[in-house]
Amino acid sequence: MNEQTIPASGTPASGKTGYNFAYLDEQTKRMIRRTILKAVSIPGYQVPFGSREMPLPYGWGTGGIQVTASVIGPDDTLKVIDQGADDTTNAVSIRRFFARTAGVATTDETGEATVIQTRHRIPEEPLKHGQILVYQVPIPEPLRWLEPRESETRKMHALQEYGVMYVRLYEDISKYGHISTAYDYPVIVNSRYLMRPSPIPKFDNPKMDNNPALQLFGAGREKRIYAVPPYTSVKSLDFKDYPFEIQKWEEDCALCGAENSFLDEIIIDDQGGRMFVCSDSDYCQKRREAGYRGKDPSAPRGNELLDDAAESA
């Protein structure tokens, strides 16, 4: 790492000397920004980049962190979610990482954030023009399990030979009677490139379509960046007689009563008791603050869950 703080990079890290703004050195950021520009120009195309060693293990979001570090500025407000929640380990540590190395403001609120780094979810609250959503991607290549050779998958992308992807959906239907792929559901971006949307549930796939926010995908171990520019079509693969469908739940959120958000099942005792709650903690809390209630009478009204977590941490 470059130990010198380069003034042109903006505000130096608050209180932390020896680190450049947002951890990465300026040359690396330029390289990643060039990669991002290319990725935005060719929606859905995986652009290779020189992924750096980061101070956390592969699989914890090294790709996403590098993308965030390259696009974030001193005036940005950062939100980090993991499985939809702001208070999970991965989210907390990445948020703290940028609070320390870039000194940027952080938030839990989707609407206030300018940059949102995410793992596994797209926030329920619709994103706005000007926001950037950064995904952490474990395996960028959608054709990987069907075609192990990288040289061949690149050729298949180049020639748009995506028929084999349907083989997977065909197998799902012949085995289970419906398309059982529930996350990382393959999509076609801008009617051209086949893309793996990182392991978000297929519930979130329709949100990617024609989204006003810029969506960036970073895979650190595989050294690939790809992007969906604002207002770009993103279509989930399906058959005409087995159209794409998203998950449904028989219950509503037990805390806020939301009917159309993505629900997590939580085991609450060892007697088989369970409850369904919104996976997006910010969305759920906002609804409770606005007075919405689910069927669980003991549900906390607002911030208590997060406060408890903060106290015990």
Add this chain to the structure above:
Amino acid sequence: MTLEEERLLLRVTNLTKYYDLIIGCRNISFDLYRGEVLGIVGESGSGKSTLLNCISARMEPSAGMVEYDTRAEGLKDLFQLSEAERRMLMRTDWGFVHQNPCDGLRMGVSAGANIGERLMAVGARVYGDIRESASAWLTRVEFDTDRMDHLPRTFSGGMQQRVQIARNLVTEPRLVFMDEPTGGLDVSVQARLLDLLRKLVDDLGLSAIIVTHDLTVARMLSHRLIVMRGGEVVESGLTDQVLDDPQHPYSQLLVSSILQA
């Protein structure tokens, strides 16, 4: 255009393939007409497979030309086509039956999906239709459709070969390349598979190029024969003519080495 030229499907001119200094095959020329089955026979290492790989565009020859009568634009040099066009040709107008079904099948997906893959690759997007034609083709190759959702690795060698044949024929190709299609199967299964192949070739009016070291296969399936040795063609002609009255000493040796029942 003469009648001969109208029926021309594939023309190979002075095809040569070197592996560094080693000769794979040298100066090979022949024509293949529609509905014709051509057998290529010879001992191991005689260049049969090299020749087959070159004319099926799986390998680029060192010299010479392979022209194919494309549906859209007539006779075209294969290696002047763009890669996209060539791959399209392989997926639709051609079939390739490998000796080892592992090379020609996706072992991780069911028989039905294996057959449907080619349809999906050319744009079929209705599950019901894909399944129907997969099932129809399995019936045609005398395969029990109850097992169409099973994985190929649970099938016997003969069944795998049937699935591979169905997979190749589902897009109704005009030309099928076969590399020892009955190799590795026991004699009774071989005989049934040969019957099936002969019937399919007849029914569909297929053209085929079959590489084999088994003269029985050659006699049963092919109309014309090419005998290869050391990378060169030593004799060619009608199958019966070559097998009953071989002219070249090597062909004579090959024919006389069959065990007489």
